Amino acid sequence: MGGKILKRYVPMVAIDVATKEAAVKLFDELDVTPKPIVKIGMEMYYGLGQEIVREAQKRGFKIFLDLKLYDIPNTVHRAMAAIGRLGIDFTTIHAAGGTEMLTAGLAGLEEGAVAAGIRPAKLLAITQLTSIDDEILHEQQHVDLSLIESVQNYAQLAESVGLAGVICSAHELPAIRQVTRPDFLCITPGIRQSLKVHDDQKRVVTPAQARELGSNGIVVGRPITQSADPVAAYQQIQQAFLAD
């Protein structure tokens, strides 16, 4: 990374499970050193709401609330203000919503945090989901740009609005780093220990490749939560990602 000091977070574990009991069991198992960041997504939040955020906060986890907001600016502003009051650490919005929606979201998040007297969460823009590949982009969404160009453009847009960073695949990191400031965060899902596994994720890398490409943080769900030994899987992944 050309001698630059790159901020690297502990892995963010996506707790995509069906029940509160299953989530709490994972929170208790993953209460190790270093403690992962817990990612609460749509499945948990739509099912259990703030209760699950509080359960993770009670155990001292940093929280990434991944709700991927995408709506008209006024709605996003009000929703982000509610998220801002929760005391979480990271949250997401779709870059495709454009400047006005991103600006409204950022303002809402900050207003919510100020009203609650807490520090605002970092807002990250979804560029292109890691389940999208060039074929889907061109043939189903009729986008003319290449996937890398599209991600690069969204990263520039997010940076220009003042967001903390983006969600992308580690494959796009070199292209994003060319056009954004050095401390712009690139958080990367689509992590698999073996690239021979084929599932809904299309743009995947190993934890070690994510580190080499300069990811600031990896998001890992099923390789940990569906493992026979989630703690061992987490520790292996965090060692591969945080190793120097």
Ligand SMILES: O=c1ccn([C@@H]2O[C@H](COP(=O)(O)O)[C@@H](O)[C@H]2O)c(=O)[nH]1
């Ligand atoms: O582009 C994106 C944005 C978000 N995600 C989320 O990350 C996890 C990945 O889970 P795995 O089980 O490791 O595939 C999941 O919660 C997604 O909603 C993403 O994968 N890609």
